[in-house]
Amino acid sequence: MDKTFSFKVKDELARLKLENLCCVRSELLGLLRAGAVLEVKQSGLQLIFTTESPSVVRRTFLLFKKISSLHIKISREPRRIHDHNLYSVRVDTQPGLKEFLIQLGFLKSDVYSEGTVMPRMECCRRSYLRGFFLGAGSITNPERSYHLELVTGNRRHATHLIRLCRGFDLRARRVERKDRQVVYLKEGDEIATFLTLIGAVTSRLEFENVRVIKGVRNQVNRLxxxxxxxxxxxxxxxxxxxxxxxxxxxxxxxxxxxxxxxxxxxxxxxxxxxxxxxxxxxxxxxxxxxxxxxxxxxxxxxxxxxxxxxxxx
Ligand SMILES: [Zn+2]
Structure with missing residues (x-):
């Protein structure tokens, strides 16, 4: 299968060891904020997260399991998008779900409003970015161009992401695409730094190799x-x-x-x-x-x- 670079990066991230519990929480928070849909029903809450990447599904499942005893369902969706299978993680209405989401920072105590907590420690800020990238991030193949983005429907989350990036000296920018906020990086150096921050070390090397080769080509052409x-x-x-x-x-x-x-x-x-x-x-x-x-x-x-x-x- 010819995988896109985004898929490769996510595969790598999804295989990283789950370390500190603080980071597991932050990664799951980032991931859910990026891509989960909360349904509020008469019977209670239901949380659904869908992704094209089987490794991200597995990762999400493991993150949940590490810090909760909630009952989680994984399945392959009948519909496909962009010729990819679609997978989902479902947390059906059950005792403890609401409390868990509040404790995680995904929800405020009021069910209908999203939490605004942001991780503070450096390890957790990185993990949060990793989670957000897994949930709603993409990166173009460096052979083509340098572009990494995180997409969210929530303006406040976008502002937080930009602030988090600034904290690591990354000049993330924002653009509105339809009703979505796109936070993106354009500089090769910054994208490489971002990949390292979130733990995609092998992908960073691959990214750098392509950059070197492209740079060499340009140099040879000039000289x-x-x-x-x-x-x-x-x-x-x-x-x-x-x-x-x-x-x-x-x-x-x-x-x-x-x-x-x-x-x-x-x-x-x-x-x-x-x-x-x-x-x-x-x-x-x-x-x-x-x-x-x-x-x-x-x-x-x-x-x-x-x-x-x-x-x-
Ligand atoms: Zn941490």
Whole structure:
């Protein structure tokens, strides 16, 4: 299944260990505020939370179980959205539900108004953001653009989220979309920080890798002749390879190169900015990153050999 980046981040978050009880409460509070619907019936309250992510459903269930003895039902909904299955967590009318929600801060003592409590400790503020992201957050694939958002129908919650982000030096902004409040981050650095804050360490690394590769591409495009100092390692390597290949081609022509090296050399010349993985994928048969690296090193060694000869001659 080709998962979106949002799904990956949520999968990772959903697997984090449940630590301090204070944080479990804060995460559940964030998650419910982000996505739960409270129904007030004659018989009592009912809470329903739906999500497209099976891991988020599991997480929600575990959060509840860790701090309550409420009876929780998980199910797959008959309807689908955006071609994804929809899952729900249901807490039906039962003794203790209202008290639990009040204690959690989701409800004020009055059933009809939402609580306004905000977590204070740093560990809990992070957990709250994690919960909110699990419930109503999304992040675009960094290959496309940098955008992370939290959506809520509640203006006050949006203001709180912005304040929480500011507390971590993140300049979150707000925009209104239909009747919803969208709190978002646009800067790559800030999104990376946010991912770390909420505990998505692996996703942050993946995010950073994409950023580096994109940055390298831009750099190589700007510095085609590789004459500028202070290049980073990846650009430096690409430049070294290009120099070597140009020298070899000048001396012996592409045809003069052994066949396995010829294709790699041609691809590198045509695509100075491509990553090793991308180059390898275009070979027939395809070659992994280290295989491509090995061939490029051979080309460099050949070029170095030619240079040595030239000096002696
Ligand atoms: Zn905490």
């Amino acid at each position: 085609v002749n590789c004459e500028t100092a202070n290049l980073n390692k990846t650009v430096e390597a690409a430049c070294r390879q290009l120099d070597a290949i140009r020298l070899l081609v000048a001396k012996m022509g592409l045809e003069g190169l052994p066949k396995p090296l010829r294709e790699v050399a041609r691809l590198r010349l045509e695509q100075p900015e491509a990553t090793l993985k991308e180059l390898g994928a275009q070979l027939n048969p395809p070659l992994g990153k280290s295989g491509v690296n090995h061939r490029l090193r051979k080309l460099e060694a050949m070029a170095a050999g030619l240079k040595e000869k030239g000096k002696k001659g």
